[in-house]
Amino acid sequence: MPNTRPLSPHLGIYRWRVNMWQSTLHRLTGLYLCFGALIVAWGLIAAATSGGAWNIFAAFCASVIGQILLFLWTWSLLYHLCNGIQHLLRDAGTGFGPPRRDREFAPSYWSAGWIVIVLSVVLTVAVWVLLILRVAGGAA
Amino acid sequence: MSAYPGQEGLRNPLKVARGDGASGTGVHHWWLQRVTAIALVPLSIWFLFLVGGLMHATYPVVLTSIAQPVHAIFLIVLSVCIFWHGALGLQVVIEDYVHTRWLELTLQILLRFGALLGALACVMAVLSVWLTGTGYY
Numbered sequence: 001m002p003n004t005r006p007l008s009p010h011l012g013i014y015r016w017r018v019n020m021w022q023s024t025l026h027r028l029t030g031l032y033l034c035f036g037a038l039i040v041a042w043g044l045i046a047a048a049t050s051g052g053a054w055n056i057f058a059a060f061c062a063s064v065i066g067q068i069l070l071f072l073w074t075w076s077l078l079y080h081l082c083n084g085i086q087h088l089l090r091d092a093g094t095g096f097g098p099p100r101r102d103r104e105f106a107p108s109y110w111s112a113g114w115i116v117i118v119l120s121v122v123l124t125v126a127v128w129v130l131l132i133l134r135v136a137g138g139a140a
Numbered sequence: 141m142s143a144y145p146g147q148e149g150l151r152n153p154l155k156v157a158r159g160d161g162a163s164g165t166g167v168h169h170w171w172l173q174r175v176t177a178i179a180l181v182p183l184s185i186w187f188l189f190l191v192g193g194l195m196h197a198t199y200p201v202v203l204t205s206i207a208q209p210v211h212a213i214f215l216i217v218l219s220v221c222i223f224w225h226g227a228l229g230l231q232v233v234i235e236d237y238v239h240t241r242w243l244e245l246t247l248q249i250l251l252r253f254g255a256l257l258g259a260l261a262c263v264m265a266v267l268s269v270w271l272t273g274t275g276y277y
Contacts, residue, residue: 027233034226041262044215047206048265051199062196074188081184084177091174131192 018113025117026083029076036073074127079120086116169228176225183218203269212270219262227255 014020046057060066089095097106190211194202205211230251238244 027229030226030229031233033222034230037222037226037258040219040222041258041265044206044219044262044265044269047199047202048268054199054202077184077188081181085181088174088177127188127192131195134192135196 018110018117022083022086022113022116025079026087029080032072032076033080036076039069039073071124071128075120075124078123078127079117082116082120082123086112169231173225173228176221176228179217179221180225183214183221186214187218206266206269209270212266215266216263219266220259223255223259223262227251230255 011020043057043061046053061070086095095109095112097108100106190205194205197205206215231248234244234247234251238247
């Protein structure tokens, strides 16, 4: 029997602040990383199968779609990593700043959220600049 | 008339709820998610360097890299952790958004089969390269 009881107001009644973006992005990047896990499995199985199978996998990674997916995957991994570390620290009860009488989080709580998002983008760009420099430098 | 599950008759609802948690399994899921997350912090950083180093690498170079014992062991642990952590996360996503009971149950079962299959396939692939990979030279 479907539940016909009224629901309490949910996302719509809250002002969007950085922790809501963090939470949403964490879930979205998590979903995308699950897809990435399948790509990792493909790569490992291809390596175990034959040179031909590996070349198909490598060609996919080198294609335009593959490169876009890999770039998004890099950011997803780094965002999920940075936000995950912050999540673990907050699980441990740290990072909320000094307690305030109005039960509002300290300003450092909010700025730390923005730092995580910006840091993940900066790290992603850094990783790809290093990769491109390495390939251009003849390491391939 | 029962306002809570398990309130039929004289049974106290607290008797049903105690030690059971909201999901029926207490904090086990929460802990597993954190423990796999902690393991994945160093593993995923290491994996980024591994993949970055193998970009545009030839097939024999890839095999040699995977077949290095330290790489092979880290890849096996990483594979188990990503599929485990991913399954724990997807489980909650399904719980949150799929409210048709038969579909939810089907997806939850498929998720467990898929995660187990993915992790097993990765482990077997790494083992296969590790134990036979040097033969390609």
